[in-house]
Amino acid sequence: MFCPNCGRQIPDGSKFCPYCGKKIEIVEEPKSFKKESLKKEKRKVRLSIILIPVVVVLIVISIVFYFEFFPQVNPAKSSEYETKGLTILSDIVANGNLADKNKLSEASRCFEKAIKLNPDSITASRNLIFTYLLSNNFSDVEKETEKMLQKNPNDAFSLKIKELLSEEMP
Numbered sequence: 001m002f003c004p005n006c007g008r009q010i011p012d013g014s015k016f017c018p019y020c021g022k023k024i025e026i027v028e029e030p031k032s033f034k035k036e037s038l039k040k041e042k043r044k045v046r047l048s049i050i051l052i053p054v055v056v057v058l059i060v061i062s063i064v065f066y067f068e069f070f071p072q073v074n075p076a077k078s079s080e081y082e083t084k085g086l087t088i089l090s091d092i093v094a095n096g097n098l099a100d101k102n103k104l105s106e107a108s109r110c111f112e113k114a115i116k117l118n119p120d121s122i123t124a125s126r127n128l129i130f131t132y133l134l135s136n137n138f139s140d141v142e143k144e145t146e147k148m149l150q151k152n153p154n155d156a157f158s159l160k161i162k163e164l165l166s167e168e169m170p
């Protein structure tokens with residue numbers, strides 16, 4: 001403990017300061033005050049029990065959003081997804097299941113992921129458009145073709161699709 005008068009360190013429980021001679025009065029903390037501060041401590045602990053998971057969840061959500069809206073470009077991973085999509089497509093063609101909606105949407109999901117991971121991949125965009133065509137999903141064919149032409153205005157594949165779509169329109 002320290003002497004409240006001269007500030008020097010003195011043995012715990014001293015009644016007088018051996019340096020300045022001042023009488024040391026130990027101020028007892030009132031019991032009610034102790035209880036109050038104990039309650040406050042407990043409330044702090046309870047609050048942190050609630051707050052910590054909330055903060056963790058918020059951090060996880062922000063990380064997920066970050067990768068959703070600012071995906072990292074990863075051409076290797078992109079072509080992995082593209083290959084997976086192509087495998088599904090060739091299975092569909094080989095088995096003559098061209099109307100297999102589940103397989104088609106699985107394939108389009110692969111190409112969508114491939115484009116997210118590498119927005120410059122022309123083949124992924126073409127395969128996605130092709131898959132939408134097989135799915136008779138013409139609104140997405142149109143949307144994806146427009147996107148493709150914004151990036152590659154001279155892409156013959158997309159220009160052909162656009163031409164076919166405009167012929168289809170009455």
Ligand SMILES: [Zn+2]
Nearest residue numbers: 003006017020
């Ligand atoms: Zn003293």
